Amino acid sequence: NFYPYIGFKIGAVAFGNAPGFPDLDMARINNAEVSLRLIPLLSGKVAVGKVILDGLSLHLVKNSQGIANWDDMAGDSKEVETASADLPSDSENGSSGLNFEDISVQGIEITDANLLYTDLQNDSKTSIGNLNLKLGAIQGNSSFPFELQFEFKLDQPSMTLQPHLTGNIQLNPAAKTVAFDNLALSVLDLRLTGQVHAEAQSVPPTFAGSMQLAETSLRELITKFGAKIPEMSDSDALKRFSAEMQFDGTDNSAELKSLTVKLDDSTLTAEAKVVNYAAPQISINAM
Numbered sequence: 001n002f003y004p005y006i007g008f009k010i011g012a013v014a015f016g017n018a019p020g021f022p023d024l025d026m027a028r029i030n031n032a033e034v035s036l037r038l039i040p041l042l043s044g045k046v047a048v049g050k051v052i053l054d055g056l057s058l059h060l061v062k063n064s065q066g067i068a069n070w071d072d073m074a075g076d077s078k079e080v081e082t083a084s085a086d087l088p089s090d091s092e093n094g095s096s097g098l099n100f101e102d103i104s105v106q107g108i109e110i111t112d113a114n115l116l117y118t119d120l121q122n123d124s125k126t127s128i129g130n131l132n133l134k135l136g137a138i139q140g141n142s143s144f145p146f147e148l149q150f151e152f153k154l155d156q157p158s159m160t161l162q163p164h165l166t167g168n169i170q171l172n173p174a175a176k177t178v179a180f181d182n183l184a185l186s187v188l189d190l191r192l193t194g195q196v197h198a199e200a201q202s203v204p205p206t207f208a209g210s211m212q213l214a215e216t217s218l219r220e221l222i223t224k225f226g227a228k229i230p231e232m233s234d235s236d237a238l239k240r241f242s243a244e245m246q247f248d249g250t251d252n253s254a255e256l257k258s259l260t261v262k263l264d265d266s267t268l269t270a271e272a273k274v275v276n277y278a279a280p281q282i283s284i285n286a287m
Helices: 039-043 077-086 218-224
Strands: 005-010 013-016 025-029 031-037 046-054 057-062 103-119 124-135 144-155 158-161 164-172 177-187 190-199 206-216 241-250 253-263 266-275 281-286
Touching: 031 039, 039 046, 206 218
Parallel strands: 046 103, 057 103
Antiparallel strands: 005 031, 013 025, 025 057, 031 046, 103 124, 124 144, 144 158, 144 164, 164 177, 177 190, 190 206, 206 241, 241 253, 253 266, 266 281
């Protein structure tokens, strides 16, 4: 079948830093592509082809005076708020707007993205490199797969991590819910699986989920973080470690409904609750 479409493609583009900051590009992309199918527009639907963003680089800097190189892009927030208040709403102009179910995207691919944040006030650097994000076809409220991997580096303390996260996302704007299912996170020698669901329509907004940590060697994990393991009579100690938990919460509280930790031949179960994030009240019940 032939589907007429209109496409957009942008080659290499760079945005320089503001005066007084390092002579480096604040932002750069190598390539960006997006296409839009025309026939669905006749029936009030938006069908977007695959969205591609390659080689995005961001170099964010906060100087010794606490001024950031992106501050001049923020504009006057009061002017933005006033302008937004003056715009007519969908109900005022008689239009209900485009429904989420009328929008589809064939997929999104962000490849080889890099972010470097330099804080000259605290003399620290944080970087996220080789970031690759893939989202499957997004169609209304249907679930779609995603895959994310990147390299995370800290210089204080010195640390390098290469997490790999996969799963499925289901959005329902009408019900104000989002679900992350079949989550699988691999980092170092750890493998976490689970699911998280959140709902914003309730008052207050709520979330709930569960996580499982597959059995791993705590001894090897401690060594990878550069810590020294104390001498033990049993050389096989700390070799079998696993955990599973169930949790829920709101925008101002969280509850660990159950936690089971297995270490070698021992099992620990616990419950915990945090109320009021601003001035936390924490209760723990270990069994």
